Amino acid sequence: MGTENKYGAKLNAFPRFALTFLPTPLVRATNFERALGDRAPQIWIKRDDMTGLAYGGNKSRKLEYLVGDALAKGATVLISEGAAQSNHARQTAAAAALAGLSCVLVLDTRRGSDLTGNLLLDRLLGAEVRLVEGSADRNPEMARVVEELEAAGERPYLVPTGGSVPIGALGYANCVAELLGQLEAESLRPKRLYFPTGSQGTQAGLAAGALLFEVPFEVRGVAVEGTTAELTAAAAPLTNETLALLGSALTVSPDDISIDDQHVGDGYAIPTENGMEAIGMLARTEAVVLDPVYTGKALAGLIADVREGTFGPEDAIVFLHTGGGPSVFANLDAYTALLEG
Ligand SMILES: Cc1ncc(COP(=O)(O)O)c(C=O)c1O
Incomplete structure (x- = not known):
């Protein structure tokens, strides 16, 4: 030891x-x-x-390294995904706010979409939230988000599920x-x-x-x-x-x-x-x-x-x-x- x-x-x-x-x-x-x-x-x-x-x-420890990587690569936006009550998504939104980055979250509503708990905090922390129905809908929406952001001159950094x-x-x-x-x-x-x-x-x-x-x-x-x-x-x-x-x-x-x-x-x-x-x-x-x-x-x-x-x-x-x-x-x-x- x-x-x-x-x-x-x-x-x-x-x-x-x-x-x-x-x-x-x-x-x-x-x-x-x-x-x-x-x-x-x-x-x-x-x-x-x-x-x-x-x-x-737990996502905070992972995000310290992921945001470090994003900043080193010149990213302007963090994109991540999860369920509507994802703790990971909420901490990503918080990390983006602290790092001066924008944040887009693609969240599925399989287990509800009430504006409470993590979902409420995501919005409060300044993330743009895109809701999709099922978890299989997340990837195509993420791809659309990346395309839109790049067309607008942004440099997106993808934080995969759960970091x-x-x-x-x-x-x-x-x-x-x-x-x-x-x-x-x-x-x-x-x-x-x-x-x-x-x-x-x-x-x-x-x-x-x-x-x-x-x-x-x-x-x-x-x-x-x-x-x-x-x-x-x-x-x-x-x-x-x-x-x-x-x-x-x-x-x-x-x-x-x-x-x-x-x-x-x-x-x-x-x-x-x-x-x-x-x-x-x-x-x-x-x-x-x-x-x-x-x-x-x-x-x-x-x-x-x-x-x-x-x-x-x-x-x-x-x-x-x-x-x-x-x-x-x-x-x-x-x-x-x-x-x-
Ligand atoms: C509170 C909490 N515990 C544990 C986990 C699981 O961590 P991992 O996705 O690294 O397995 C998560 C993931 O979202 C979480 O939010």
């Missing part, structure tokens, strides 16, 4: 535009541990919901170094790091960082859509491209990527009972708020493992809180059911 290797310097050498307040806190959740019983491990929460960029979240390309994943390789420093200060050697995994950029960055900085813990994604086989097949090449970007010849195969797909429920952005139970528990014990799309499902994965006796009281684990706060207010039905159920 060690943060002082050549990869720390390499991560610092990429163009980067400051968007975050780092390091994010690493906080022990003792009340939550007690609620899980005598045999619970030490549970620490890495608060990436507090990155600080317009309600924070999940090697340059974006650097943000989470860097997070590993930051976390290791905090773990060393607490003399901790956790067994696992849990977090929600979707478009895989966070997973790839963490997996690359875990190899380069030789961490003691398993990097454990909890899926919010898709199966373990699909997700590990996508994460392995992205991890390898991230390693290569950092000048490492190390590679991983899908079997080296750890993903739990048991907490997706009925699909992306559809709240689950266990996810909502996890949200209620963490709010009441630690005053930490989770969302039902990502972080609630990931914590449900952690709770299931603790209840199955995967860890003992001598162990420590870390939960990476990846944000998602604004989508609480776009899922009022699920929270109302939790409170009234």
